[in-house]
Amino acid sequence: MNVLEGMHWGEARLLEKGIDNARFDADLLLARVLHVSRDRLYLDCDLNLSEQEEANYRESILRRADHEPLQYILKRQEFMGLAFYVDQRVLIPRADSELLIEKWLELVMAEEEQGQDRLIKAVDLCTGSGALAISMAHYYPKAQVFGTDLSQDALDVARENAVRLGVSVQWRHGDFVKPIQGERWDYIVTNPPYVTVQEYGQCALEIFREPSMAFLGGQDGLDFYRSLSEETRSLLNPQGKLLMEIGWNQADAVCELFRMKGFETQVFPDLAGRDRVIIAR
Known part of the structure; x- marks a missing residue:
């Protein structure tokens, strides 16, 4: 799976489960796994994921597809221009x-x-x-x-x-x-x-x-x-x-x-x- 294929796969899985902003969420989850910005995904769309990266990404998408809040998966939420750690x-x-x-x-x-x-x-x-x-x-x-x-x-x-x-x-x-x-x-x-x-x-x-x-x-x-x-x-x-x-x-x-x-x-x-x-x- 390369980056572009990963974005499409993640979006499709989230859409199947009725997740709003499916493409946005899939992109952020993939960017988190690869430790890059969302913009970088589109510059490196042909880059292949390692087996571990693909496994981590699939796990993240399945968690989001199960309606776990995106912020809990990312462990992060912006507020007043500050980045806060959040979990369950x-x-x-x-x-x-x-x-x-x-x-x-x-x-x-x-x-x-x-x-x-x-x-x-x-x-x-x-x-x-x-x-x-x-x-x-x-x-x-x-x-x-x-x-x-x-x-x-x-x-x-x-x-x-x-x-x-x-x-x-x-x-x-x-x-x-x-x-x-x-x-x-x-x-x-x-x-x-x-x-x-x-x-x-x-x-x-x-x-x-x-x-x-x-x-x-x-x-x-x-x-x-x-x-x-x-x-x-x-x-x-x-x-x-x-x-x-x-x-x-x-x-x-x-x-x-x-x-x-x-x-x-x-x-x-x-x-x-x-x-x-x-x-x-």
Whole structure:
């Protein structure tokens, strides 16, 4: 099998199983096996694969054909311009969540421009791979950043990513807000589980390979927000802010939960125009 034959074979196997972007996925898997860029495949399309390379490629294609997420096979996902290691222990970071970091950076930079010279203390709840916390620490190293998760396995991945990317984050293990109780925070940032039970049952097969606890937010998807609305006042400094990712149809319900507790809220859409981030203060 040469490179061109491999690309065609992989694409055909993935199309048979209904995999979206079959050619793209097949190309990336072949490029990974050969340790080259995707572009290089087209320059070396007549290059023959070794027996081991062909065996590794076929195994990768069969895994993807079985609806294992591409990112888990590649062990990599890009987020905020950084390359994160991911595997079955953590949720795969999505581009939609970058809006959380962009809004957080706007807030901390505005403080700096106003001459507020203080140590900013920020925490990422439900950190998973550490994508949010590590991005915060990378792009604003003046902040003291923490990350928490109920899953010790997820924290192991987050720690590994922090070391790989050379940032300093303090990690805490525990359920919900327990690891940060008794302290005051300038910023709480979170991408919590917010998928309803009904929605989860209708997800693409790839979703079921990711940790279910990172998706399921109860019957109506609002369990985490209810609890957070009860706890946030005791956790934030007087000028502190909470930034949350939400499902596209949850803005009104989540805002109402926080307004009932005396918070002001702002809703921000993602690039597709869907409600995605709420800032509560």
